[in-house]
Structures are given as structure tokens and as C-alpha cells.
Amino acid sequence: MTLAALPRLLVEPPVRAALIEDLGLAGDVTSTAVIPAGHRSTVVMAARKAGVIAGLDAAELAFQLVDPKIVMTRHVEDGGAVKSGDIIATIEGPSQGLLTGERTALNFLGHLSGIASVTAGIVAAIEGTKASVVCTRKTTPGLRALEKYAVRAGGGMNHRFALYDAVLIKDNHVAIAGGIAESIRRAKAGVGHMVKIEVEVDTLEQLHEAMQVGVDAVLLDNMTPDQLREAVGIVGGRAITEASGGITPARAAAVAASGVDLLSVGWITHSAPTLDIGLDFRSAN
Numbered sequence: 001m002t003l004a005a006l007p008r009l010l011v012e013p014p015v016r017a018a019l020i021e022d023l024g025l026a027g028d029v030t031s032t033a034v035i036p037a038g039h040r041s042t043v044v045m046a047a048r049k050a051g052v053i054a055g056l057d058a059a060e061l062a063f064q065l066v067d068p069k070i071v072m073t074r075h076v077e078d079g080g081a082v083k084s085g086d087i088i089a090t091i092e093g094p095s096q097g098l099l100t101g102e103r104t105a106l107n108f109l110g111h112l113s114g115i116a117s118v119t120a121g122i123v124a125a126i127e128g129t130k131a132s133v134v135c136t137r138k139t140t141p142g143l144r145a146l147e148k149y150a151v152r153a154g155g156g157m158n159h160r161f162a163l164y165d166a167v168l169i170k171d172n173h174v175a176i177a178g179g180i181a182e183s184i185r186r187a188k189a190g191v192g193h194m195v196k197i198e199v200e201v202d203t204l205e206q207l208h209e210a211m212q213v214g215v216d217a218v219l220l221d222n223m224t225p226d227q228l229r230e231a232v233g234i235v236g237g238r239a240i241t242e243a244s245g246g247i248t249p250a251r252a253a254a255v256a257a258s259g260v261d262l263l264s265v266g267w268i269t270h271s272a273p274t275l276d277i278g279l280d281f282r283s284a285n
Contacts, residue, residue, distance in 0.1 A: 119154025
């Protein structure tokens with residue numbers, strides 16, 4: 001998989017907002033009081049635990065927005081695996097700026113690397129099956145682009161990005177519209193030919209109804225592995241099959257073995273633990 005970097009246009013707004021939140025109206029009063037203005041240092045970002053790295057652009061930008069004189073040299077790229085103790089990057093520049101940007105840089109790098117790491121774990125757990133791991137819209141408000149990027153860094157794939165780029169008919173849509181078939185018919189009449197249509201089904205009876213009308217994909221919600229196997233047989237390759245609902249690393253292999261095409265895992269963005277990464281002083285310049 002080729003990991004395309006996010007454009008700065010998408011990375012800068014959340015990083016800038018995080019710095020503004022941290023600096024407030026007075027700035028970094030501790031570093032300004034304790035560290036002489038002309039002092040320069042070299043520090044390193046080091047992994048405290050093994051994992052997969054994501055978010056280096058955000059971390060670097062956090063330092064550069066504080067002080068453009070700060071230079072970061074990467075020893076690992078996004079998508080790369082690290083062991084405990086590995087040096088991820090070396091950062092050099094004005095000491096005040098290094099200390100001011102430290103927490104914001106580490107917050108982004110640790111959070112996004114945590115997502116990449118748990119995604120990589122699930123990808124490894126389902127190796128040998130045809131299934132791929134995809135993320136959901138269960139993301140941190142304002143950080144969706146970065147979090148979905150981190151999923152790709154961990155070897156996963158992205159589901160629809162937001163409400164605007166695909167039709168996903170959920171259970172409440174079905175209830176309000178008056179049924180599976182009617183929901184699909186309305187969707188087909190209401191969107192252009194380039195927009196994919198997926199429908200969520202909770203039972204095999206609903207699946208039969210959806211397949212009679214025809215859709216691009218079916219979301220098989222909260223089904224057992226046995227039910228999923230039967231659902232895959234019913235679909236018979238006529239649509240993409242996506243398993244969803246409470247999929248954790250412990251359950252992923254059994255779900256993937258059912259023969260579904262996709263595992264939709266909200267857990268990788270809404271519950272991934274932060275990868276422990278620290279900033280360590282090396283020398284004064």
C-alpha cells in the first residue's frame with residue numbers, strides 16, 4: 001500500500017487550533033521564564049512501546065508553527081514499525097520553541113500512532129482471509145482526516161469519509177422510510193449514478209429483501225460468524241459484504257473467516273490507546 005501524505009491544508013487547522021488552546025493569551029509562561037531566549041537544544045522523540053508510527057507531519061508542524069527555526073529529521077516514516085527505545089525523529093532549534101511545541105506534537109503523534117498500531121494488529125490477525133479492515137465515522141470531532149489517515153498508515157482502508165460521499169442506509173432511515181426496499185428505491189432515485197449505495201441489515205430476511213432490489217454493498221450488523229457465512233452465500237458476490245458491530249481485535253479473526261469482504265471497526269478510532277512516545281533532551285547547542 002502506498003501511503004499518500006495528507007496535504008498541509010488538512011493538517012494545519014487542527015494543529016494550529018491545538019496550539020492556540022495550549023498557549024492561550026499569555027503563551028508558554030514557564031519556558032519563557034526559565035529558558036534564555038537565545039538557547040538552542042537537540043532533542044529526540046523516542047518510542048516507549050512498540051507500535052506503528054503515524055502523524056509525523058502533524059508533530060513537525062506543531063514545532064514549526066511555534067518557531068520556523070526548528071528542524072526535525074525523521075528516522076522513521078509514517079507506517080513504519082518501531083520497538084521500545086527506537087528513535088523516531090531528532091529535533092533541533094530554539095529551546096523555548098521545542099518546549100512550547102512538545103506536548104502538542106506528542107499528543108498528535110501518540111494518538112495517531114495508537115490508531116495505526118491497533119489497526120496493524122487487526123490487519124495481522126486477519127491475514128490469510130480476503131477481508132480488509134475499514135474505519136467508520138466514529139472519529140474525534142475535527143480530527144477525522146488525520147485519524148482516517150492513521151488507519152491507512154496501519155494497513156487499513158477508509159470507509160466513506162463523511163455523509164456527502166456515499167449513501168449508507170441505516171436502521172433509522174429504514175424505520176422512517178417504511179422498509180428496506182422502499183429506502184433503497186428512494187436512494188436510487190435521489191442520487192447520481194456515481195454515488196454508491198449501501199444498506200444496513202440486521203437479519204437475513206432483510207438481506208434477501210435488499211438483494212431483490214439491488215445495492216452496491218450490504219452492512220451486516222451484529223451478526224454471528226455463522227450468520228455472516230450464510231449472508232455471504234446469499235449475496236453470492238453480487239454486492240460487497242461488510243461486517244459491523246462490536247468488532248474488536250479478539251473477535252476480528254472469527255469474523256473475517258466468515259468470508260466477508262470488509263470488517264468495519266469503529267474501535268480503531270474511538271478506543272485506540274495512545275502509543276507512548278516521549279521527548280528526550282540530548283544536548284545544548
